[in-house]
Amino acid sequence: MPESPLRKAVFLDRDGTIIEDTVFSVDPARIRELPGALDGLRRLRRAGYLLVVITNQSGVARGFFGEDALRAFHDRLREWFAARGVELAAIYYCPHYPKGALPEYARDCACRKPMPGMILQAASDLQVDRARSWMVGDRDCDIGVGRAAGCRTVRIGTTPPGETTPDYEAANVAEAAERILAAEG
Numbered sequence: 001m002p003e004s005p006l007r008k009a010v011f012l013d014r015d016g017t018i019i020e021d022t023v024f025s026v027d028p029a030r031i032r033e034l035p036g037a038l039d040g041l042r043r044l045r046r047a048g049y050l051l052v053v054i055t056n057q058s059g060v061a062r063g064f065f066g067e068d069a070l071r072a073f074h075d076r077l078r079e080w081f082a083a084r085g086v087e088l089a090a091i092y093y094c095p096h097y098p099k100g101a102l103p104e105y106a107r108d109c110a111c112r113k114p115m116p117g118m119i120l121q122a123a124s125d126l127q128v129d130r131a132r133s134w135m136v137g138d139r140d141c142d143i144g145v146g147r148a149a150g151c152r153t154v155r156i157g158t159t160p161p162g163e164t165t166p167d168y169e170a171a172n173v174a175e176a177a178e179r180i181l182a183a184e185g
């Protein structure tokens with residue numbers, strides 16, 4: 001069998017997974033690594049995975065910051081990781097929130113996790129095989145979005161088990177990388 005031309009990816013939640021939760025801030029001075037994140041991301045990248053961030057950013061719909069400021073923050077975030085040897089292929093965000101303050105964003109959508117819109121879009125844009133890919137995050141919605149998109153899942157951190165069951169659990173992204181690389185043999 002010829003190898004699939006499609007690529008494999010690890011989709012990653014942002015706040016509470018690869019960086020400390022910025023709590024509705026888009027100030028680059030707030031970027032803080034979570035323990036093990038850089039190490040784990042470097043290992044996944046070396047193993048050939050595209051690293052794609054998938055993040056709900058309801059702060060836009062709530063009126064806390066605009067999409068321009070969010071995109072500028074994400075440019076700084078990619079530079080921050082690149083300076084530390086980690087290439088992030090792309091960052092996708094959902095600006096919506098049904099109870100948001102701004103009418104143009106206060107609606108149901110197909111991209112707010114656990115809806116799979118962001119992963120489906122990224123897989124199309126980046127030619128990713130979802131069945132060979134993974135979703136890593138600290139919340140139920142992260143496990144839900146991974147399953148909905150046909151990816152395997154790793155839940156990290158100490159969040160009490162929720163309604164969704166991940167394929168693996170790990171303390172942090174470094175341990176998640178170990179689980180993923182072990183599962184891939």
Ligand SMILES: [Zn+2]
Binds near residue numbers: 094111112
């Ligand atoms: Zn959305």
